[in-house]
Amino acid sequence: MSTDPTWRRDACAIAGIGTTAFSKDSGVSVTALAVEAAAAALEDAGLTPADVDGVVRNDMDLVSCAALADGLGVPHLTYWGEAGPGGSGPAAMVAQAVAAIMSGQATTVVVFRSLNGRSGRRFGLSPVVTPEVGGDETFEEFFGPYGLLSSGQYFALMAQRYITETGLTSEQLAQIALVTRKRANANPAAQMYERTMTLDDYFDSRMLSSPLRLFDYCLETDGAAAVVVTTAERAKDLRQAPALIRSVAMSTCRHPQPGLMYPTLMREDITALPSRECQDTLYSRAGLGPADVDVAQIYDCYSITALIQLEDYGFCKRGDTGDFLAEGQIDLGGAIPINTSGGHMSEGYIHGMNHVVEGVRQIRGTSTSQVEGAQVSLVTSAPPPAASALILVAA
Amino acid sequence: MSAAAAASAATTAQLRPLVTERGSAGFFSAAAEGRIEILTCEACGRRIHLPRPRCVYCASTEVSWQPAPHTGTVYSHTVVEHQVHPLFPVPYTVIVVDLDGEQAGVRLIGNLPGRADITAGTRVHCTFEDLGKDAAGNPVVLPVWEIDTDRENTGSGEE
Ligand SMILES: [Zn+2]
Numbered sequence: 125m126s127t128d129p130t131w132r133r134d135a136c137a138i139a140g141i142g143t144t145a146f147s148k149d150s151g152v153s154v155t156a157l158a159v160e161a162a163a164a165a166l167e168d169a170g171l172t173p174a175d176v177d178g179v180v181r182n183d184m185d186l187v188s189c190a191a192l193a194d195g196l197g198v199p200h201l202t203y204w205g206e207a208g209p210g211g212s213g214p215a216a217m218v219a220q221a222v223a224a225i226m227s228g229q230a231t232t233v234v235v236f237r238s239l240n241g242r243s244g245r246r247f248g249l250s251p252v253v254t255p256e257v258g259g260d261e262t263f264e265e266f267f268g269p270y271g272l273l274s275s276g277q278y279f280a281l282m283a284q285r286y287i288t289e290t291g292l293t294s295e296q297l298a299q300i301a302l303v304t305r306k307r308a309n310a311n312p313a314a315q316m317y318e319r320t321m322t323l324d325d326y327f328d329s330r331m332l333s334s335p336l337r338l339f340d341y342c343l344e345t346d347g348a349a350a351v352v353v354t355t356a357e358r359a360k361d362l363r364q365a366p367a368l369i370r371s372v373a374m375s376t377c378r379h380p381q382p383g384l385m386y387p388t389l390m391r392e393d394i395t396a397l398p399s400r401e402c403q404d405t406l407y408s409r410a411g412l413g414p415a416d417v418d419v420a421q422i423y424d425c426y427s428i429t430a431l432i433q434l435e436d437y438g439f440c441k442r443g444d445t446g447d448f449l450a451e452g453q454i455d456l457g458g459a460i461p462i463n464t465s466g467g468h469m470s471e472g473y474i475h476g477m478n479h480v481v482e483g484v485r486q487i488r489g490t491s492t493s494q495v496e497g498a499q500v501s502l503v504t505s506a507p508p509p510a511a512s513a514l515i516l517v518a519a
Numbered sequence: 520m521s522a523a524a525a526a527s528a529a530t531t532a533q534l535r536p537l538v539t540e541r542g543s544a545g546f547f548s549a550a551a552e553g554r555i556e557i558l559t560c561e562a563c564g565r566r567i568h569l570p571r572p573r574c575v576y577c578a579s580t581e582v583s584w585q586p587a588p589h590t591g592t593v594y595s596h597t598v599v600e601h602q603v604h605p606l607f608p609v610p611y612t613v614i615v616v617d618l619d620g621e622q623a624g625v626r627l628i629g630n631l632p633g634r635a636d637i638t639a640g641t642r643v644h645c646t647f648e649d650l651g652k653d654a655a656g657n658p659v660v661l662p663v664w665e666i667d668t669d670r671e672n673t674g675s676g677e678e
Contacts, residue, residue, distance in 0.1 A: 256653070258537040263569045265536035265543060269661055270630040271599065271607040280597035281615055288595070288639040332601035379575055379624075387569050389615055392623040394595065 131409035136222045137359035137366035138516065140169025140352035141481045146315050146472030149243040150346035158187045158238035159195040161348035166196075169352045170363030171232065173197040176352075178230030180217045182237045182475060183208030186245070192236060203230035207374075207512075209384060211425055212398075213237075214476035215505040216512035219372035221353035231354060237477035238348035246344055247275060267386040275425065276341055278385055278508070280333035283428035286395045287335060292431075294335065296446035298326045300427040301339040301469055303455045308466025311492040315343055316470040340427040342468035349477040351484065360519065367487040367501070367516040371410035374512040375402035381509075388508040397429075397507035399436040407438075410515045414438030417515070418498040419461050419486045421479035423506030424468045433504055434460070437513070456493055464493040476505040480514070487516050533606055535650050535659050542570050545584040551658040553647050555618070557625055559585040568625045587625070589645040590667065591616040594626060598634045610634050616643055616664055629664030642667040 142164025144150070144157050166172060176198045179189040189204035203224045207216035214237060221233035241247065258265025272278065286292060305321040308314035321339065329338040359366035377398040381387040388394065407413050414437060422437075424430040431449070434440055439460045440448040453459040465471040465482040472478060483503035485491040501516040538547035549556035558570040562579035566587075573580045594617045602609045612635035616627050629643065643664045650659040 255532065255535055256537050257534045258543075259540045261540070261542060263543065265538070265540060265547075266569065267628055269534045269536045270613055270628045271534075271604070271611055272613050272628055273607065274603045276601070277597055277599055277603075277613060280599075281595045281613065284597055285595035285615075285639070330601065331598075334598040334600065336597075382569060382571065389628070390568055390624045390626055394615075 127411045128405070128408045131371065132226065133370050133410065134356055134368040134517070136225055136353055136369045137356045137519070138218070138351045138369065138480075138484050139354050139359040139362045139364060139366055140165040140167070140171065141350070141484050142166070142168055143313070143349045143474075143478065143481055144347045146313065146345050146347040146474070148346065150240055154186050154238045154240055154244070154348070155191050155195050157240070157346070157348035158192050158236050158350070161238065161350040162192060162196050162234045162236050165234065165350040165352045168364060171352060174199060175232045176234055177201055178203035178221060178224050178233035180204070180220045180233060180235045181206045182210070182213045182217060184210045184475070185238060187238050192234070196234070203233065209509045211423060211476045212505050212507065212510040212512055214480050214512070215372060215503055215514040216374045218351065218353060218369065218480060218514055219374060219512060222369060222372060225353065225355060231358070233353045234350055235353060236348060236350035237475050239475060240346045241473055242344040242346050244346070261382060263383040263387045272386060274333075275385060276336060277333045278389070279426040279428055280336045281389065282394050283335050283426070286428060286432065289395065290443055290446065292446045294327070295323065296449045297335075297340070297427055297431065298323055299449040299452075299454065300424070300430050301326055304424065304463045304467045305470045306455070307464050307493045308470030311465050311471060314466040314471040315345065316466060336426060336428070339469070342425050342473040343470070345472035345474060347472055347474050349474045349481050351480055356519070365488055366519050367484040368519055369514060370412070370500070370517045371406050371515040372512070373402050373406035373409060373514075374510065375399070375405060376510045377401050385508055395432060397432055397436060398509070398511040399433045399504060399507060399513070402511040402513050403437045406513045406515060412500060412515065416500050417460065417502045418500050419464060419495040420502040421464070421467065421483045421504070422462050423476050423479060423504050424463060425473070425506065427469065429506055430462065433506060434462075437502065437504065456495065461493070461495050464491050464495065479503050479505070483514070483516050487518050533650070535653070536661060538653060538657050538659050539655070542572070546570065547660070549584060550647060550662050551660045555587045555589055555627070555645060555662055556584040557587045557621070558582050566622055566625045587621060588619045591618045591627070591643055591664075593637050593639055593641040593643060595639060596635070596637055612637070614643065614664060627662060627664070631664070631666065635666065637666065
């Protein structure tokens with residue numbers, strides 16, 4: 125495998141992690157959630173707000189870097205940044221923290237995502253209520269007038285095309301929902317901790333936009349998650365064993381298309397995601413391949429999103445994926461255990477940031493569904509507009 | 520469409536495309552005259568859809584709106600069962616249409632009533648729905664797609 129000599133492996137580490145409770149109604153502001161998660165991450169690392177000099181946010185967050193720093197009691201920032209779009213952001217947000225630290229602009233960076241995704245601004249509902257749709261170079265004038273108005277409908281079109289091309293069955297697709305639900309049933313912090321699911325339950329769930337059912341969708345969630353990034357040198361003297369950042373990568377694809385989501389239906393192949401390009405950079409920077417990865421947190425806004433990334437990150441070949449799922453290869457003990465906290469579909473939808481936190485837990489050996497001896501932990505942040513990913517390793 | 524149908528369409532509450540967006544206005548002015556046109560590069564001949572300021576393939580600035588066929592096949596579809604918008608009662612079917620003879624990615628969206636009986640490869644053709652005029656008097660005409668019952672399907676759409 126080719127390796128990228130310009131990337132500096134293991135120069136930085138995630139030294140602290142923090143989350144709020146995940147709920148349907150937090151009862152507090154998104155700033156309060158962000159501050160709670162960030163404070164927990166600092167406490168976990170054994171650091172104080174005075175140690176923080178950088179903040180990176182998600183481009184869809186409603187909390188500014190200044191508001192987070194102020195709420196946390198950080199006296200002075202030398203760096204702030206943001207990455208996205210949306211769920212493509214979290215690994216790229218960590219990458220931005222690394223860039224800030226390695227260029228000398230900051231030493232200790234809080235990376236966070238906070239949302240009242242259920243009680244506040246909900247992604248699953250169409251925001252379009254005016255009779256005229258489109259404009260501002262969203263290109264939604266080509267989509268909205270036909271009733272293509274939610275991300276679930278978009279991913280349903282992707283899933284239907286994938287089924288047409290590969291013959292994937294509903295029973296095979298269901299495995300993603302079933303396996304991640306089992307992981308949530310082991311995780312007391314997961315929203316679906318006490319809700320078991322059978323294949324019958326899956327098929328009994330409402331079809332929302334064919335071929336995707338309710339349980340193919342992520343959970344709308346109130347909550348926040350944060351991590352603290354610093355140099356590997358500094359991290360080794362802190363409270364927790366560091367999760368070294370072996371590799372980060374970001375990518376679009378050829379002709380990524382304008383707008384936020386629907387315009388990507390004009391790509392030559394709508395089942396090809398930017399994660400396909402992202403993995404080349406990620407693995408070459410890491411000097412590792414998919415066979416070296418022990419556990420993966422795969423961005424799962426919908427089951428189909430996770431399925432396609434399993435192929436893109438090299439865990440199975442297109443056409444074999446249905447059988448791969450049916451054989452239990454994404455379960456504990458399988459070829460690549462995924463979404464061990466329950467992920468977006470059963471833990472909570474913190475827009476990819478809870479995946480970063482769980483990726484660190486696996487390196488520390490503290491997951492509620494721990495992969496024994498996990499040394500290499502992959503986290504992906506996803507498409508459609510762009511992708512990012514990171515690989516964490518034990519020190 | 521008949522004058523009566525046009526009048527009725529114009530008073531029906533529905534989402535209408537913004538036809539004056541500078542990048543895509545050319546598409547909707549062609550639709551107002553009953554044509555589908557796609558932005559085309561005069562240097563390399565490729566179609567640029569959705570429209571961008573210059574050719575995304577060769578960076579030429581010489582681009583113009585050129586006619587496209589009014590027939591196509593279903594590339595993907597979804598039956599929407601969960602309502603997310605008051606103006607779109609469920610069920611309805613959204614289709615993504617590959618225009619006949621075009622390069623991959625030159626696609627338009629359609630809406631079929633109910634749970635349409637289609638698969639990838641189902642043949643469809645375009646008509647135009649007159650939605651009246653916007654506040655500034657610009658014609659608002661939406662290309663819409665119907666299942667083509669006269670011609671045979673091309674099959675499953677597998678490639
Ligand atoms: Zn060109």
